[in-house]
Amino acid sequence: MRYARNPAARGQTCAPIDAAAAYNVAMAPRERIDVLGARRLALARAGLLPRRWTGLAATARGATPSARRAAHDVIDRFGYLQLDTISVAGARSHALILLSRLDGMDAALGETLLRPGAPLFEYWGHEACWMPCELYPHFEFRRRAYRERHGWGEVLAERPRDAAALLRRAREDGPFRSVDLEGRGEGGWWRVKDAKRVAEALWRSGDLAIRERRGFQRVYDLAERVIPDALRTARVSTDDAFRALLLRALDGHGWAEFRTLAATWRISTRNTAFRAALDTLVAAGDVVACDLVDGRDVLAGFARPRDLELAARLRRIRPPRDVGVLLTPFDPLLWDRERVRRLFGVDVVLEIYVPAAKRRYGYFCMPVLAGERLVARVDVKADRAAGVVRTPSLHFEDDGARSPDSADRAAVQTALARHARAVGLRVDGASRRAVGRR
Secondary structure, eight states, rough: OOOOOOGGGTTOOOOOOOOGGOGGGSSSSSEEHHHHHHHHHHHTTOOOOOOOHOOSSSEEEOHHHHHHHHHHHHHHHHOEEEEOOTTTSSSOHHHHHHTTEEEOOGGGGSSSOOOOTTEEEEEEEESEEEEEEEGGGGGGHHHHHHHHHHHHHHHHHOHHHHHHHHHHHHHHOOEEEEEGGOOOTSSSSOHHHHHHHHHHHHHTSSSEEEEEETTTTEEEEEEEHHOOOOHSSOOOOOOHHHHHHHHHHHHHEEEOHHHHHHHOOOOOOOHHHHHHHHHHHHHTTSEEEEEEEEEEEEEEEEEEEHHHHHHHTTTTTOSSSEEEEEEESSTEEEEESHHHHHSSOOOOOTTTOOOOOSSSOOOTTTEEETTTTTEEEEEEEETTTTTTTEEEEETTTTTSSSSHHHHHHHEEEHHHHHHHHHOOOOOHHHHHHHHHHH
């Protein structure tokens, strides 16, 4: 079984394949993987096993250049780092994703990775994300769609003078934040709401880019001053882009169903070109069709050949059960709730938008990963004034089936201690005692 080249990892497109060589994936020979193999492979590709198996650093020193490089490596593995504004746990979700993999990293580093000269750009990937700059040309299909078909294109078509004025402002006055547009309402060149929508439309269409974030506020600038010319002017066909994005998605997931690969980049499963790109990769041997066998259930999926070899080696590991780490519900390992249910036997829920009286687990409930099991979920709240992390609620996953054992409790305790240390706080005494009582 040959190793597949990953063109996206080097900023290259896949070698074109003659259309006659592509065939429907249903005709391809199929590999098989069980739940244990898919779960361990997912953890390895997600950077949540020891470095020997992930190829990624497991520690980082503060906000040093080496820590910054390690953070970029994590982003490179998935192809994206999803951004989110919620910081109730002591840091925003994008920083928490990095902290769960890089013990010792300064949480503040997670807010400053996008800056002039950094190998990242911000755009709509999985959601609003920071992505490796080499992927910029691959999202021309999305920028074109925003210009031509989506509502954002209508904004620019309806307000051409406003768009021109905003681009002129950026060119003459330099970078600006959306908040800088405030105060130009009734007596200004147009209403604030419209100004922000035009700025957003210009960003989505590729005329503006996000230079950096300050206090999580976007700082807009002309794309030509943010994106290197070689990347901004590169032409990547949609077919090449889809093949590269499929490979990058598999790099982060290990094994995945087609629907998960499509959802990684928010592409419809009905997109025939995206499906054809996958067929082409299978025909070329860069991807193999692989069924997940779960009892009587068989799920059609896909994997990289080298990852199936890795999955076979991972069968002999014994992940420790008594050392845990907290994961944000937006973690790349967790956002596909159906996949998590299949691989881990746990329903991960997000109750941020559920009224407090109706919540079962808590406002910002973070699953605890112990080795290869999700053993508990903890509602985490940082209290900066008191200098502590509090846990308004704690639920072990086997509640009602058996009492949590000492390894489960130790995993929760180590996870909380690591999280508190990462965000510059300590675990409050009541939370420590609550873990021991359960």
